[in-house]
Amino acid sequence: MAKYVYADNAATTKLDADAFKAMKLWLLEEYGNASQPYSFSRKPKEALKKARETIAECINALPEEIYFTSGGTESDNWAIKGVAFHNYDHKATITSAFEHHAILHACKAVERFGYPVAYMCPDRKGVITPEKLESYITDETILVSVMFANNELGTIQPIRSLCEIAHSRNAIFHTDAVQAVGHVDVDVKKLGVDMLSASAHKFNGPKGIGFLYIRKGIDLLPYVDGGAQEFGMRAGTENVAAIVGMATALRNNIKFLNSNQAHVINLEKMLLQKLDANGISYVRNGEGQTLPGIINLSFNGKDGEAILHRMDLMGISISTGSACDSKNTEISHVLQAIHMPESLAKGTIRISLGKNNTEEDVDAISIAIKRIIL
Numbered sequence: 001m002a003k004y005v006y007a008d009n010a011a012t013t014k015l016d017a018d019a020f021k022a023m024k025l026w027l028l029e030e031y032g033n034a035s036q037p038y039s040f041s042r043k044p045k046e047a048l049k050k051a052r053e054t055i056a057e058c059i060n061a062l063p064e065e066i067y068f069t070s071g072g073t074e075s076d077n078w079a080i081k082g083v084a085f086h087n088y089d090h091k092a093t094i095t096s097a098f099e100h101h102a103i104l105h106a107c108k109a110v111e112r113f114g115y116p117v118a119y120m121c122p123d124r125k126g127v128i129t130p131e132k133l134e135s136y137i138t139d140e141t142i143l144v145s146v147m148f149a150n151n152e153l154g155t156i157q158p159i160r161s162l163c164e165i166a167h168s169r170n171a172i173f174h175t176d177a178v179q180a181v182g183h184v185d186v187d188v189k190k191l192g193v194d195m196l197s198a199s200a201h202k203f204n205g206p207k208g209i210g211f212l213y214i215r216k217g218i219d220l221l222p223y224v225d226g227g228a229q230e231f232g233m234r235a236g237t238e239n240v241a242a243i244v245g246m247a248t249a250l251r252n253n254i255k256f257l258n259s260n261q262a263h264v265i266n267l268e269k270m271l272l273q274k275l276d277a278n279g280i281s282y283v284r285n286g287e288g289q290t291l292p293g294i295i296n297l298s299f300n301g302k303d304g305e306a307i308l309h310r311m312d313l314m315g316i317s318i319s320t321g322s323a324c325d326s327k328n329t330e331i332s333h334v335l336q337a338i339h340m341p342e343s344l345a346k347g348t349i350r351i352s353l354g355k356n357n358t359e360e361d362v363d364a365i366s367i368a369i370k371r372i373i374l
């Protein structure tokens with residue numbers, strides 16, 4: 001049987017081997033509760049401190065600005081709800097229509113409690129322009145949340161400019177950088193952001209752990225009430241093993257950022273060249289700056305979900321931009337937000353390559369697509 005090919009790295013990634021090794025100690029031997037005062041807790045406490053410092057260094061933050069969470073979804077919920085519910089004047093939140101559901105559904109939740117939210121549509125290239133934000137923002141805006149890079153299209157947003165606009169109106173700026181952290185340079189000081197969400201399993205860390213960067217001085221509600229963990233803002237016994245795994249994975253990805261990027265971009269180019277050489281007609285979605293490895297392709301008149309299943313039968317995991325039930329095809333909110341014509345949207349797939357993919361993987365993907373499309 002042909003080798004299995006994993007090409008859905010935007011959904012999750014393989015755990016970094018060093019991260020796995022680093023985690024074991026805190027599960028099997030040094031399993032003490034990091035918040036207890038006795039000596040058995042000294043090492044886990046120290047490990048937690050070091051992990052916080054490592055993560056802070058990777059994004060140019062201060063250690064006390066890093067709050068551990070259960071992942072991207074929780075970080076996003078905290079940012080949206082923690083600011084909205086803390087604003088007794090019911091000032092508005094602005095976000096984009098193509099955010100991950102972690103943001104969109106958190107926004108819907110605050111709307112149900114009477115806090116207004118406005119949703120900006122990206123342009124056809126998959127970008128929220130500074131002009132778009134200018135046309136939405138008012139002095140009644142409390143929070144602007146725009147993702148660093150879109151998870152379906154890979155398009156990188158002009159975060160620094162958007163952030164400057166938010167600050168010019170005294171609004172707080174949050175970015176969901178779940179797809180970006182560990183894959184491209186993310187420097188919170190250069191960007192100027194007030195809050196930033198990240199998730200370990202997207203950068204070869206373990207699942208169920210992430211963090212929210214909250215700039216010193218930003219005022220929002222605690223997310224989980226209970227013990228004094230995470231500076232009294234997010235209660236619950238710390239998952240030391242997962243936190244150490246996350247820090248190790250992030251440090252490794254940052255250490256090899258340039259070579260990983262070059263490797264993935266090379267694979268990406270190879271794949272497109274092979275499709276071209278085979279005379280396969282496709283549209284590549286998402287223009288301008290994109291995340292390395294995210295390749296969003298539309299095959300006019302084809303069925304993206306059928307392509308996904310046929311590739312699955314050939315041992316290749318990818319993702320799609322549409323899902324069918326017995327009567328209808330549900331086009332993803334991202335493709336709807338960029339107003340993609342239906343016949344293209346229905347035939348859309350997302351291939352997301354990572355540092356563990358190889359040229360053989362790309363060969364297998366291009367052969368599979370040729371068999372299905374031609």
Ligand code: PLP
Nearest residue numbers: 071072073100102151178179199
């Ligand atoms: N935000 C974005 C942009 C994502 O792509 C994802 C996951 O796909 C999330 C948030 C949710 O992250 P998690 O799986 O850690 O909850």
